[in-house]
Amino acid sequence: MLTVLLCVCFAVVLVIVLLQATTRRRRPGEPPLERGPLPYLGVALEFSQNPLGFITSRWKKYGDVFTVRLAGDYTTFVLDPHSFTHAIRNSKVLDFRLFSSKIAHRAFGMPIVYGTPRDWVRVDSVALYPQELQGQGLDKVTEVMMGNLLSAMFSATDVQQEWNRGELWAFVYRIMFSASFRTLFGRHKENKDETARLVHSMEEFQKYDKRFPEIISNVPWWLMGQTRKRYEYLKSMVSPAELSQRGLSDFMQMRQEIYTDGELSADEKAAFNFATMWASLSNTVPAAFWTLYHLLKDPVAMDAVRAEVDQLLKETGQTLENVKEGGEMIHVTRQQLNDMKSLGSAINEALRMCSASIIIRVATEDAELALESGSTFRIRKGDRVGLYPGFLHMDPEVYDDPETFKYDRFLEDGQEKTAFYKNGRKLRHYLLPFGHGVSMCPGRFFALNEIKQLVTIVVCYFDMELIDMETPPMDQSRAGLGTLAPLNDCLFRYRFKQGCL
Incomplete structure (x- = not known):
């Protein structure tokens, strides 16, 4: 039992070290980035306690577009409701079905048929x-x-x-x-x-x-x-x-x-x-x-x-x-x-x-996305683009x-x-x-x-x-x-x- 616990502790420490060693840095053209205080989780704990409060505070700090590390993934939130369609309409770059298929496989045991002959x-x-x-x-x-x-x-x-x-x-x-x-x-x-x-x-x-x-x-x-x-x-x-x-x-x-x-x-x-x-x-x-x-x-x-x-x-x-x-x-x-x-x-x-709800799309490649205003922002392959309608619904x-x-x-x-x-x-x-x-x-x-x-x-x-x-x-x-x-x-x-x- 002691050996198992030591192995688990070693694995956790190793993961933390690797995560810290590969800390992400903001690149030119990318939105403001907040990695959060915790390895892997990033800002997940603060977000889960009060999602609307979290989103509102970051909007005041960064504006309508920003990126946060959320439970292992980097999610770029787009909060301008006029830009909702613009931000996620590029279906060749932004994928929903692979993301949802993985969730359905985990939660219900559904086979992942998207992208297959079935x-x-x-x-x-x-x-x-x-x-x-x-x-x-x-x-x-x-x-x-x-x-x-x-x-x-x-x-x-x-x-x-x-x-x-x-x-x-x-x-x-x-x-x-x-x-x-x-x-x-x-x-x-x-x-x-x-x-x-x-x-x-x-x-x-x-x-x-x-x-x-x-x-x-x-x-x-x-x-x-x-x-x-x-x-x-x-x-x-x-x-x-x-x-x-x-x-x-x-x-x-x-x-x-x-x-x-x-x-x-x-x-x-x-x-x-x-x-x-x-x-x-x-x-x-x-x-x-x-x-x-x-x-x-x-x-x-x-x-x-x-x-x-x-x-x-x-x-x-x-x-x-x-x-x-x-x-x-x-x-x-x-x-x-x-x-x-x-x-x-x-x-x-x-x-x-x-x-x-959060409306999620996953980038299948590095890409530049446009907002309704004509301005653009860059995302990386594997990043998520998130729309949070709750912010719009509670906008005075x-x-x-x-x-x-x-x-x-x-x-x-x-x-x-x-x-x-x-x-x-x-x-x-x-x-x-x-x-x-x-x-x-x-x-x-x-x-x-x-x-x-x-x-x-x-x-x-x-x-x-x-x-x-x-x-x-x-x-x-x-x-x-x-x-x-x-x-x-x-x-x-x-x-x-x-x-x-």
């Missing part, structure tokens, strides 16, 4: 999103999702008209996990202990997802307790053998056919399915939580959304008197959801406040009083507001919670639809009130990975409305 499997799989989960293709999915949300909602609550207490994050998570999983992967044909299995899967998924920043940072599995075991369990939940017992959505069924044509192994198929499951939940659930939380905290916002839902019910002849146990449930189409502009604005506002010049939730911030004359300005000029990109360009989330329309449906159901069937009025802090450990979950839960109370029973 890359058509990835291309054809992604091509199904516009067909099945966008536009008219989303109509059928919306109907199925509504039924699954209602089923999950009622199974997660006590059906009574007395006030019940609960924890809002847990409430939203359980409903969204069950409904999303069943919408994509279907119900088990034999339905044996289905609810109990889904609850257990949700608990394992939450624990796995909590370690996600460590997982993609290549922390050894043996240092993460039961994480590897959970990884294997979650893959088994979406393995070909398991899915053969479920009534899959058309989207997932077509994906399985592509995987079979691509001669993927059973384990590779499970890995692709696991990635789909994670993508459908990891960002959608926090966004749904924050939307519902802010609506409950802001009576004016909730009244505006409730008025839209009531108007929809009135126009379609639906009333709560029709909603009885075993009776007719409300029906809302995709187009009707899209027509509720106050609800859409409230969701956009929640996303503006809770999204903290773009969004007045950005720390405050304003449900109608994205409304103008009853329609969606799209005119936001920086330096006196209209922004082409002002809200980027789902990425940008080739890395934009292909399932974003499905995700937004889920959130709209959840809020609509809550407004229709429930009276809800927050008990904890102090807004929980956001979990910054997930900064760079998408929307941020609350660091702690908050109490609320609920009851079914009169006429629902």
Whole structure:
């Protein structure tokens, strides 16, 4: 044991010495450089504690473009929103897919097919999103999702008209996990202990997802307790053998056919399915939580959304008197959801406040990149170019009083507001919670639809009130990975409305 420890210590010292000996120096034409105080990690610890604060402080020090060493990689941040497209549009030099493929391989076990003869499997799989989960293709999915949300909602609550207490994050998570999983992967044909299995899967998924920043940072599995075991369990939940017992959505069924044509192994198929499951939940659930939380905290916002839902019910002849146990449930189409502009604005506002993704491209060669102003900067092969939309989302010049939730911030004359300005000029990109360009989330329309449906159901069937009025802090450990979950839960109370029973 002593010998092993000595070898480990020697290896660590050797790595530190090598890193210090190869310290990077700024070259002509490159942006300001900050290596950070720690070998390899650089500024990673400071960044992870307060990403927005870190980015803001360096912007004040260096300007719109600067380079930092972040967990072993040199990342050049471009903060001028007018330059977002200019900075990353050179797809021949800046690559996204190899970077994302490595993360997906580590986190889900997906084979790296990009740049190989099997890359058509990835291309054809992604091509199904516009067909099945966008536009008219989303109509059928919306109907199925509504039924699954209602089923999950009622199974997660006590059906009574007395006030019940609960924890809002847990409430939203359980409903969204069950409904999303069943919408994509279907119900088990034999339905044996289905609810109990889904609850257990949700608990394992939450624990796995909590370690996600460590997982993609290549922390050894043996240092993460039961994480590897959970990884294997979650893959088994979406393995070909398991899915053969479920009534899959058309989207997932077509994906399985592509995987079979691509001669993927059973384990590779499970890995692709696991990635789909994670993508459908990891960002959608926090966004749904924050939307519902802010609506409950802001009576004016909730009244505006409730008025839209009531108007929809009135126009379609639906009333709560029709909603009885075993009776007719409300029906809302995709187009009707899209027509509720106050609800859409409230969701956009929640996303503006809770999204903290980093849009990453990796340089495949030394290159000179241009900004919108015409100025240029140089990057080296292997460097990353990063856009941090959270800095834009909290810019007081773009969004007045950005720390405050304003449900109608994205409304103008009853329609969606799209005119936001920086330096006196209209922004082409002002809200980027789902990425940008080739890395934009292909399932974003499905995700937004889920959130709209959840809020609509809550407004229709429930009276809800927050008990904890102090807004929980956001979990910054997930900064760079998408929307941020609350660091702690908050109490609320609920009851079914009169006429629902």
